[in-house]
Amino acid sequence: MKIRAIALNTFKEAIRDRILYLVFFFAAVCLILSRLLALLTVGDQLKIITDVGLASISLFGTLMAILIGTGLVYKEIDKKTIFTLLSKPIHRYQFLLGKFFGLLLTLLVMVLLMTVIFLAMLFLHAIRVEWSLFIVICLIFIELALITSVAILFSTFSTPILSSVFTLAFYLIGHFSWGLETLMTKMPPGFSKTLAQIFYILLPDLENFNFKTETVHHLPIPSEVIGLSVLYGILYTALVLGVAMLIFRKRDFV
Amino acid sequence: MVEALKITNLHKSFKTGFFFKRRKILKGITLTVDKGDIFGYLGPNGAGKTTTIKCIMGLIFPETGEIRILGQPYLSLKAKEHIGFLPENPYFYDYLTAAEFLRFYSQLFQLRREERDKRIEGLIKLVDLEKFADLQLRKFSRGMLQRIGLAQALLNEPELVMLDEPLGGLDPIGRKEIRDIIVRLREEGKTVFLSSHILQDIEMICDRVAIIVNGEIVNAGRLSDLISEKVFYTEVIVSGIDAEKLENLGDSMDSQGEKIFLKVYDDAKLESILQLVESHKGHIHSLIPRTETLEDIFVGVVKRQ
Numbered sequence: 244m245k246i247r248a249i250a251l252n253t254f255k256e257a258i259r260d261r262i263l264y265l266v267f268f269f270a271a272v273c274l275i276l277s278r279l280l281a282l283l284t285v286g287d288q289l290k291i292i293t294d295v296g297l298a299s300i301s302l303f304g305t306l307m308a309i310l311i312g313t314g315l316v317y318k319e320i321d322k323k324t325i326f327t328l329l330s331k332p333i334h335r336y337q338f339l340l341g342k343f344f345g346l347l348l349t350l351l352v353m354v355l356l357m358t359v360i361f362l363a364m365l366f367l368h369a370i371r372v373e374w375s376l377f378i379v380i381c382l383i384f385i386e387l388a389l390i391t392s393v394a395i396l397f398s399t400f401s402t403p404i405l406s407s408v409f410t411l412a413f414y415l416i417g418h419f420s421w422g423l424e425t426l427m428t429k430m431p432p433g434f435s436k437t438l439a440q441i442f443y444i445l446l447p448d449l450e451n452f453n454f455k456t457e458t459v460h461h462l463p464i465p466s467e468v469i470g471l472s473v474l475y476g477i478l479y480t481a482l483v484l485g486v487a488m489l490i491f492r493k494r495d496f497v
Numbered sequence: 498m499v500e501a502l503k504i505t506n507l508h509k510s511f512k513t514g515f516f517f518k519r520r521k522i523l524k525g526i527t528l529t530v531d532k533g534d535i536f537g538y539l540g541p542n543g544a545g546k547t548t549t550i551k552c553i554m555g556l557i558f559p560e561t562g563e564i565r566i567l568g569q570p571y572l573s574l575k576a577k578e579h580i581g582f583l584p585e586n587p588y589f590y591d592y593l594t595a596a597e598f599l600r601f602y603s604q605l606f607q608l609r610r611e612e613r614d615k616r617i618e619g620l621i622k623l624v625d626l627e628k629f630a631d632l633q634l635r636k637f638s639r640g641m642l643q644r645i646g647l648a649q650a651l652l653n654e655p656e657l658v659m660l661d662e663p664l665g666g667l668d669p670i671g672r673k674e675i676r677d678i679i680v681r682l683r684e685e686g687k688t689v690f691l692s693s694h695i696l697q698d699i700e701m702i703c704d705r706v707a708i709i710v711n712g713e714i715v716n717a718g719r720l721s722d723l724i725s726e727k728v729f730y731t732e733v734i735v736s737g738i739d740a741e742k743l744e745n746l747g748d749s750m751d752s753q754g755e756k757i758f759l760k761v762y763d764d765a766k767l768e769s770i771l772q773l774v775e776s777h778k779g780h781i782h783s784l785i786p787r788t789e790t791l792e793d794i795f796v797g798v799v800k801r802q
Contacts, residue, residue: 248604252590259592323588327649330554330582330659331605332574495557497511 245333246341253345254352257311266353269303270360277364289368290459296361297379297455304354304387305414311349312394313406315342320496329496336488343395343484350387354380373461378469379454385476386452390414392480396487399494417449424448451475499568501657501688502530502553507562509548522548523559524712530690530705532656535683537703537720538692539791541799545712546692547585550661554582567656578606581650585661585692587642591635595626595645598634599652606653620648623678640671647678658682660691664698676702700791708795710802716794723794728786731767733759737779746770756782 257263276299277292284291316339319325329338358380365372393413397406423443430436451472457464507526510519522545530536540546551557553564555572564571567579589598596617603613621630624644629637637645643663650658663679664672672695679689680702693699699706700720707717716723733747736755746766747759761767774781 245605248601252593252601255597256590256592323584323586324590326551326554326556326584327582327587327589327602327646328605329556330577330580331602331653332577333605334574493558495511496551497557 249341250345581655587646
């Protein structure tokens with residue numbers, strides 16, 4: 244109940260700040276880019292639209308998660324609204340969870356709207372829409388949840404600009420860390436291989452959530468891979484939120 | 498009887514700069530607030546008033562010391578259920594309307610919906626914002642924010658209300674309104690803890706006060722015990738008498754038209770003035786004995802520190 248109240252208020256804030264206007268921007272970018280790229284490419288226009296559309300949903304979602312997420316907690320402290328909120332009978336972790344779920348709700352609405360626009364564009368070119376698209380978008384959403392938790396983690400102790408840089412770094416590392424996995428297979432066993440393994444476990448692997456290529460090229464996605472990705476996403480998010488709560492628990496609000 | 502608030506040996510310091518230098522803000526605060534009192538927490542700027550209140554509210558953590566609210570450990574939800582808090586220069590979610598804001602906060606208490614709606618309606622009426630219930634808080638003036646802030650502090654019908662500078666930045670009418678609400682809270686049996694440096698207000702409404710200077714309580718007690726009844730001097734305004742005749746009877750003589758102002762330190766001299774006025778058929782316009790005020794005590798204490 245308390246977490247829900249805080250989450251709904253966070254959602255309301257995003258709506259009243261006119262965040263959803265970004266969706267129109269998304270639609271415009273999608274339309275123009277897919278037209279342009281289709282002109283420049285020889286081959287299947289539908290593939291281009293699917294690729295651009297999914298990439299745009301992911302990109303816009305990530306931008307929102309980072310930009311709003313890093314400011315969420317900081318703004319409450321900076322504007323001192325947190326003073327009265329925490330004087331109510333709530334735990335600090337409930338506050339953080341409320342903020343997290345509030346932003347998640349905002350992202351959900353955004354992703355849904357973007358999906359509707361995306362599907363409408365697909366329909367204009369082909370009557371058939373593949374179900375695997377929805378799975379891909381669900382996994383994009385799970386990635387967004389993870390990025391949101393990271394943004395909130397940094398915003399519990401840092402300024403929005405620094406937090407944005409950190410979260411962006413997390414995102415970039417997350418999308419290139421699969422290189423470590425490839426490296427590991429080529430390495431002889433020994434100290435450096437163990438080190439690479441440790442790094443790979445600690446660093447996020449956001450490519451786990453990326454099935455865009457498979458969808459675009461109609462490759463099969465095994466359901467156990469999807470299951471593992473979902474589990475990985477949920478556990479990683481929970482872990483990051485847990486660390487955020489630990490930091491937030493003892494923080495002084497001066 | 499359980500005290501409304503009991504603070505024992507509270508210490509807090511903050512890091513200054515990059516090195517491990519720390520500045521002590523609270524140096525062993527100990528105080529007790531009895532139930533049903535309006536307790537004034539006085540101190541010059543930077544003395545540690547707000548830091549003490551933030552410690553009590555669990556916004557910052559003291560290094561040592563114990564705080565109990567209504568007998569409960571101060572960080573427990575049980576304590577928070579019975580406490581209301583208005584911070585200094587309150588600022589709230591400016592994209593919400595006054596009614597939405599109160600509704601949001603009321604959801605953080607275990608209340609039934611009808612009860613919540615009833616309380617919100619009553620509180621908006623209490624702080625006289627009925628006309629502005631549907632206005633976004635970003636359009637609120639300073640005084641209106643203070644009032645909605647007070648309303649949110651009273652949502653849970655708290656037994657202990659903590660107010661940090663509730664009268665700061667308000668015009669005389671606004672101050673009177675807030676003062677009236679505070680007095681009404683006492684009549685309802687609630688305990689009010691308020692920090693301020695506006696001494697006249699404190700003097701008007703508080704039962705007990707504590708004065709904090711440089712992080713230490715330097716004086717505390719019942720207001721009536723702190724302020725002595727001793728008359729320093731008497732201010733007299735008379736007319737219809739020659740000024741020369743009064744020359745030896747009072748200090749700092751001043752005249753404005755017919756009226757003569759006098760500062761009289763001696764009771765016998767006061768008696769002589771009265772007789773003089775009577776024999777010369779003059780008039781006494783005013784006669785005010787000047788006793789010690791809270792300001793005298795406050796200024797004395799702060800200077801000594």
